[in-house]
Amino acid sequence: MAQAEKQKWFALSLAVIVPAVLIALAAFSIVRGEPNAPAQNELKVVGTIQLPEPKLDGAVSLEKALATRRSIRQFTDEKFTNKQISQLAWAGQGITEKTRGLRTAPSARATYPITLYLATHSGLYIYRPAQNDLMIKQSVDVRQKLAGRQNAIAKSGCTFIIASKVGNTTAKYGDRADKGAILEAGHIAQNILLEATAMGLGGVPIGGFDPNEVGKICDLPADMEPVYLIAVGVPAQQNK
Numbered sequence: 001m002a003q004a005e006k007q008k009w010f011a012l013s014l015a016v017i018v019p020a021v022l023i024a025l026a027a028f029s030i031v032r033g034e035p036n037a038p039a040q041n042e043l044k045v046v047g048t049i050q051l052p053e054p055k056l057d058g059a060v061s062l063e064k065a066l067a068t069r070r071s072i073r074q075f076t077d078e079k080f081t082n083k084q085i086s087q088l089a090w091a092g093q094g095i096t097e098k099t100r101g102l103r104t105a106p107s108a109r110a111t112y113p114i115t116l117y118l119a120t121h122s123g124l125y126i127y128r129p130a131q132n133d134l135m136i137k138q139s140v141d142v143r144q145k146l147a148g149r150q151n152a153i154a155k156s157g158c159t160f161i162i163a164s165k166v167g168n169t170t171a172k173y174g175d176r177a178d179k180g181a182i183l184e185a186g187h188i189a190q191n192i193l194l195e196a197t198a199m200g201l202g203g204v205p206i207g208g209f210d211p212n213e214v215g216k217i218c219d220l221p222a223d224m225e226p227v228y229l230i231a232v233g234v235p236a237q238q239n240k
Contacts, residue, residue, distance in 0.1 A: 047135075049125070049134040050132070051082055051132050051134060052086050054086050054087050054090035054132075059198075062194070065198045068197055070197075070202070071203075072152075072202025073152040073231075074152070074155075075156055075231075075233030075236060076233065076235075080158050084199065087199060088158065088160070088195055089116060090104065091104055091195030092105065092127075092195075093114065093116050095130060101129075101130060103129055104191055105191055106184070107184050113164050113180075113184065114181065114188060115127075115165065117160070118158055118159070118160055119141075119143050119156075119161065121143070122139070123137070123138050124136075138219070146159060146161075146214060148210075148213075150231070152206070152233070153206065153229065157201070157234060159230065159231045160189075160229065160232070161218055161229055164226075165224045181227065185227045186228070189228050193205065193232075196232045202234070203230055203231060206228070207228060209226070209229055211227075
């Protein structure tokens with residue numbers, strides 16, 4: 001083959017192959033990106049934080065915590081430590097029996113449709129009971145956005161977003177699934193509030209919020225809905 005013909009053939013090959021490769025790479029990139037697209041209801045996570053093991057024997061009795069629990073809405077600016085967050089998250093949904101994965105709050109037939117999201121000064125997290133860790137969802141403070149007119153959220157050391165995925169229980173309970181998930185959210189909320197009281201902290205349950213707005217702020221999957229918010233913080237002086 002003459003040199004001129006070789007050069008012509010090489011140029012023609014490049015003209016065909018290079019665009020084909022670029023198109024293939026673009027398609028591969030799109031396919032890889034799909035699992036993380038909001039429409040696919042997958043969680044976008046940027047890392048994890050291992051939490052300290054929770055204490056199983058506190059200084060304040062259950063009776064004392066029940067007697068002294070109050071809704072506290074005024075907090076200082078004090079930030080929570082990972083130790084405090086671990087204790088509160090464990091109280092809400094932590095593992096109490098590792099073999100069967102039983103948790104601190106009861107769940108109908110152990111379906112566990114609830115996921116705990118946590119908003120602190122450093123970001124938005126997802127609590128994983130089995131690993132006792134936090135999955136980092138956003139590394140930005142979303143408390144002010146979540147607050148709306150609820151100033152307790154903006155000033156909280158940690159606000160828990162109790163979100164329910166009803167699909168986990170629908171197969172077994174049908175129309176009763178929503179009720180079961182809401183009842184479970186109540187169990188979790190009370191556990192967190194009592195633990196906060198026992199730790200010398202304050203907390204307030206918040207039901208007056210726009211679930212669609214909270215869902216957007218927290219980038220919740222489409223099949224998961226926030227049902228309850230619990231703001232926990234260090235009580236301001238007037239509340240002590």
